Amino acid sequence: MSGLDPRSLVDPAIWSGPLFHVDSEQGDDGRSGLGGFDGDFSEAVRTIYRAFELGNATGAAYRVAIKPGLYQESSFTKNGQREPSHPVAILGWGGAVRYRTGPHSVTWADQGGTFTTSLSAVRRVFRSDETTEAGIARELTQVEDEGVCAATPNSWCDVSGTIHVNIGAVPGPSDIILLRSFHGARFLSHSHDLYLEDIHCEGGITGTLHCDATATRNIVGVRSSFRYAAPSNPNAPYDAVRIRRTKGLCAFFDCDASGGAKDGWSFHEDGNAGMEVLLENCRGTGNGAGTATSCNGFTTHDGVVAALLGGVFGYSSNGTELHCIQNTKTWCLGTTAIARDSDGTSVAFKCSNAAQMWLEKTQADASGAGTALAIEANGGTVLTRGHQSRAGGTATSNGGSISTF
Structure with a gap:
């Protein structure tokens, strides 16, 4: 381009x-x-x-x-x-x-309800064999102990350097991403x-x-x-x-x-x-x-x-897809923002403080259980040309504005 x-x-x-x-x-x-x-x-x-x-x-x-x-x-x-x-x-x-920042291949032992491996300082755990709607690996939920892990599909826990996972099946050597x-x-x-x-x-x-x-x-x-x-x-x-x-x-x-x-x-x-x-x-x-x-x-x-x-x-x-803050200036051409926040507020494009944002031939798709905004100007200035909001409304506050250019 x-x-x-x-x-x-x-x-x-x-x-x-x-x-x-x-x-x-x-x-x-x-x-x-x-x-x-x-x-x-x-x-x-x-x-x-x-x-x-x-x-x-x-x-x-x-x-x-x-x-x-x-x-x-x-x-x-x-x-x-x-x-x-x-x-x-x-x-x-x-x-x-x-x-x-972890191994690419892991050997798992069957513990009857969970599968384990010995590895220290694990911080996040994902499934490489399953992707989310966002197109990335599915993260496992960290729980407090092996009993809860065994009862909770798609969970993991760390018990003194022994990592337990439960994905409802036997993990393959490269099915689990362990990030240390x-x-x-x-x-x-x-x-x-x-x-x-x-x-x-x-x-x-x-x-x-x-x-x-x-x-x-x-x-x-x-x-x-x-x-x-x-x-x-x-x-x-x-x-x-x-x-x-x-x-x-x-x-x-x-x-x-x-x-x-x-x-x-x-x-x-x-x-x-x-x-x-x-x-x-x-x-x-x-x-x-x-x-x-x-x-x-x-x-x-x-x-x-x-x-x-x-x-x-x-x-x-818990945020916004594209958020420009303070005195920034941002031009988006042909960019797509898809907001699906689970906390009750989904915002695709947001411009705050004294920032300026130009949206040209862009697309916004904001939907969720609560407030859904395709464009929000919280004190900032948003100018659009050929923009399409597939879902979601608009909102201005603190002197912000949304108009065409």
């Missing part, structure tokens, strides 16, 4: 820098990571963070080529201890890289251009993709997904994608931020003005978990300027 070449949006030195290869099955962290040519994995390292260490040692921009496959637990950033220190591209080399207390794609010190392609992450105690350094740089993602943030403390939920304090462009193409414990896509300037956001054909569904409130499929704060081209956002709990 935009016609942009995503790779042109980051430091060009990345694309001429050295390429370090990673192979989770055949790699060895004692190797150089450098092949005889791009895509030669004969000297690949085993962990992604080892490639960061080798790349950082060059003192310049570099690339990391990750062989498609499964990566888990501390293999991405060594649980937040190893990050890039220069401009970097992290690439699934010819296919999808799937990283999870590890950091996900966490970049708290990295302050240079960051490019991600074909990288799919699950879990993360401070967000699945978390960029927090005060920086002037661009962040770009292509064909990647960031799902199921799993905070250590359920009373401190985090977003699937959480980007803060970046002055520059945050652009994502065909990416997914879903199943976050709080928001899906969350962008804050936090005193470092100048963040611009572009999402093209992206998704944010099924966000919000437990007691978390103000959960959104997409949200901007402070003075962020954003453009959403296409994309689908929906099925969040």
Whole structure:
């Protein structure tokens, strides 16, 4: 839709820098990571963070080529201890890289009513063999003990490091997603251009993709997904994608931020003005978990300027699908918002404070047991052109307005 070449949006030195290869099955962290040519994995390292260490040692921009496959637990950033220190591209080399803050395969023991495995620090549990209306894995309900678990289908519990699950059948080795207390794609010190392609992450105690350094740089993602943030403390939920304090462009193409414990896509300037956001054909569904409130499929704060081209956002709990706050400006073109909140208020598009929102050729579908709003202006200004509300009304408050342009 935009016609942009995503790779042109980051430091060009990345694309001429050295390429370090990673192979989770055949790699060895004692190797150089450098092949005889791009895509030669004969000297690949085993962990992604080892490639960061080798790349950082060059003192310049570099690339990391990750062989498609499964990566888990501390293999991405060594649980937040190893990050890039220069401009970097992290690439699934010819296919999808799937990283999870837990195991990809589990052996289950039959305990007569539940099935168990030994694993510490589990924070969220999902069924990979069953999806929700939002199109993501179905989360199991955590209960207090094995007796309640045995009596409650689609539940789990942790008894001193023994995980019990009840899905009404014998779980297969890859049927249950167990997310542990590890950091996900966490970049708290990295302050240079960051490019991600074909990288799919699950879990993360401070967000699945978390960029927090005060920086002037661009962040770009292509064909990647960031799902199921799993905070250590359920009373401190985090977003699937959480980007803060970046002055520059945050652009994502065909990416997914879903199943976050709080928001899906969350962008804050936090005193470092100048963040611009572009999402093209992206998704944010099924966000919000437990007691978390103000959960959104997409949200901007402070003075962020954003453009959403296409994309689908929906099925969040305790919040709004697209919520623009404070002094933000957001243009949505061809974007769909589906609100099905279970707390009695379903809102598709919401504009608050002094924010401005343009809805062009967009669609809203808001329905639920309580109040259902296709568009809400709570002090903000919403302008529409060719917008269609399939279900749900409109509401204004605190001087907000909704009109055409």
